[in-house]
Amino acid sequence: MGIANYLSSELLPQPFLMARVSISLFASVRDVAGASHLEMEVEDMHGLLRGLAERFGEGMQALIGSEGGAGDLVVLLNGMNLDLSAWAHPLTDGDEVSLFPPISGG
Numbered sequence: 001m002g003i004a005n006y007l008s009s010e011l012l013p014q015p016f017l018m019a020r021v022s023i024s025l026f027a028s029v030r031d032v033a034g035a036s037h038l039e040m041e042v043e044d045m046h047g048l049l050r051g052l053a054e055r056f057g058e059g060m061q062a063l064i065g066s067e068g069g070a071g072d073l074v075v076l077l078n079g080m081n082l083d084l085s086a087w088a089h090p091l092t093d094g095d096e097v098s099l100f101p102p103i104s105g106g
Contacts, residue, residue: 018043019091023052028101029073032059045075045087048097063101074100 018041030036033056042048053061065071075082076098077091091097 017090019093019095021048021091021093021095021097023048024096024098026098026100029060029063029099032056032063042091044090045077045082045097048091072102074103076100 020039020041023038023040025033025036025038033052040048040051042051049064053064063071063073078096079098
């Protein structure tokens with residue numbers, strides 16, 4: 001194996017790539033952000049939530065919660081409910097994230 005092949009092998013840590021994702025915000029999440037649609041470049045869902053909290057301050061942080069999760073938000077990734085165990089999974093260009101406040105009814 002040549003040095004070029006060795007250096008590009010999977011043995012070396014690969015850098016995280018930023019993905020450009022589309023974010024749709026609904027109800028109180030939209031009100032806090034002052035917008036119904038955003039685009040951000042992030043690595044994963046944790047990075048997206050951190051970015052929203054930094055960008056929109058205490059109101060967004062209250063919705064997201066302090067545990068690094070999404071608090072009581074309902075999160076969809078490409079139309080599918082996002083399992084919290086997948087939050088560190090890298091996002092890819094073109095992913096669509098939807099954020100809803102808690103939903104209840106009877």
